Amino acid sequence: MFKILRKRELAPDIYLFEVEAPRVAKTANPGQFVIVRAYDKGERIPLTIADYDKRTGSVTIVIQALGASTRVICSFEEGDSFVDFAGPLGQPSDFIHFDPDKINGKRFLFVAGGVGAAPIYPQLKYLKERGAVLDVIIGARSKELLILLDEIREKVDNLYVATNDGSFGYKGFVTCVLEELISKGNQYDQVIAIGPMVMMKSVAESTKKYSIPTIVSLNTLMIDGTGMCGACRVTVNGKIRFTCVDGPEFNAHEVDFDEAMLRLNMYRSEEQKRLVDIERKHHKCKIGRTM
């Protein structure tokens, strides 16, 4: 069992959980993820690691209540436990293999959409400590859905915020800000985009025009997360790759996003049905929390 040490509401329906998982914390690196199963009849859900503390043995994840399972998870409180918390999974971000002098003074631009602002945090921390120059664009539908702004501002050189409805920062998509920064003459050695698939796709299209190396962290469907089923397979540079073992980070300009977005919808109707079921039950009892 993996105890929830701290729970914090970041935005409506978006929660941060700090979880006691010493083995995961000890070997975690930026870019990796965990698979969480909250309760006995629950499903296995992949979540990117949003922070980790090797000293205290805790790992932070951020969850948005979107579907049936995430809704139940978000009702968990401090002191409750997840039945399973497996990781760290996937390949760490490429830059952890770089020489320190290859990071020092290099300019990175992070583009984060929605809860994608959480997984960029350990990456920013890592790069900041090694002297990188960091620009970040964070986007959300509206002001109240922006998360972790203060934490991120502390780690970066320039922070740009965009909301679709204009309730905070630029009005529009993160890609508009990205295009503007580039057209103003900002030079970047590396762009890293994390967020909804459609957002990562349009970031990839923008940066391809300017030939800026770009990495995306794919959020495909997953079950085991260890390479044994291929539910998370994507086409990268014409080859079948498994996101859970070969990724989750890939060269954005090589990913077949249209296929990946289609595959993400494979269980859309089952998910909708489940959500209705669980909402009906959820009002009466805390479903699934029979341990």
Added chain:
Amino acid sequence: MGTLKSRVAIAEQSPKERRSNFNEVCLGYNIDEARLEATRCLECKKPKCVEACPVSINIPLFIKHIKSGDIAEAAKVIDLDSSLPAVCGRVCPQEIQCEGSCVMGKKGEPVSIGKLERFVADWTIKNHLELTTKSSKRNSRVAVIGSGPAGLSCASDLAKMGYEVTVFEALHMPGGVLVYGIPEFRLPKSIVEEQINQLKRIGVRFELDVIVGKTITVDSLMEEEGYGAVFISTGAGLPRFMGIPGENLNGVVSANEFLTRINLMKAYQGDYDTPVYIGKNVVVVGGGNVAMDAARSAIRLGSNVKIVYRRSEKELPARAEEVHHAIEEGVEFCFLTNPVEILSDEKGWVNELRCVKMRLGEPDSNGRRVPEPIPNSAFSISCDMVIMALGTSPNPLIINTTKGLKSERWGGIHVVNEFGKTTRPGVFAGGDAVTGAATVILAMQAGRKAAAAIDEFLRERDSKHFNFSSAN
């Protein structure tokens, strides 16, 4: 009393009934049936069945105890050589092992050794019989990586020898293929759980959600956590795909994914959260036991199912009993057929499998006739789901993260002898991780042999220590 030529019939759910449930097909012998079947054993002086059993269970002796009605005694005999009799009695291909060598099979039917083993094991569970007492404690820790059949049998033997054993498992349930692969209707999960509980009672510790190579490494287990030896039994779990166009379309899944959703995640039960997509017309590609399991699972979820296999019926690698059950349940077979492309509707969902007809050509170096496509024989099968059951290969994770471990070119762990010794001192390996996908019982055999080798390794190490310190 004359000896019965034919086996005592065993109760099964009728095909019609079982098509709509996941309950076990074979219902097993009751005590009278088991005792009657046991009388068919001739108690050979040089029993061929024992030679043909990969773990050399004393078959005539345990059957003799069944005859006399002493089932507890029979259980003790089996326990000396096998830690998973309830599993092996159900899933071993007995027709090519013990039963295949039984002399009774020469003139009639062989003794139902598997079903008798299963009867004894189920009786043991039902009557809460405690089998093993541990021998004196030994002060060495052994890590077993992976909790499939190889890992469980190795852990069991080592615990019986008195070692402190911890099994590390990546998934949230122990059992490996026994829990995520083989369906409930062939192997009830409660049986696997019982067998694992028996291991816990003799002191085996299980640590779940630990992915060795990610969460921890073999090196850290040996250098930081004080494990004197490690047994790697991580299986061969990576699914293969064909590499044909359309393989990433929605509705195309690996058998591993389909079976994991059903068996491990219980996706077919309404109160579990994991979804599973079920086609109306399902094509399963492949001819092994995994293909049969996937096809028969889909039948139970209401699909029409075709199995597409590139060779002929004779070459099917699946167990005869499973093929027979699949046919009874309504699975259709398309032999000498090979997919070449998967097509989709405008929404990206599979709706057609393009295939070609095959014929068997010249035998290859293994004597197996190689299937080759017949020119201009392309045709289509209309379907809304394709399950790829093409076999699996070992996960490279441990090899890539362990110092001094050599691998084979095809990805298996290289071992230097039949006891699973690897190129790294103190590290042993066995099961599918070494051989590639094989059978449960062969994995168990490898686990047992490695347990013996690990014991020898640790004793030798300790005696060197002892000599060294006494010399000082």
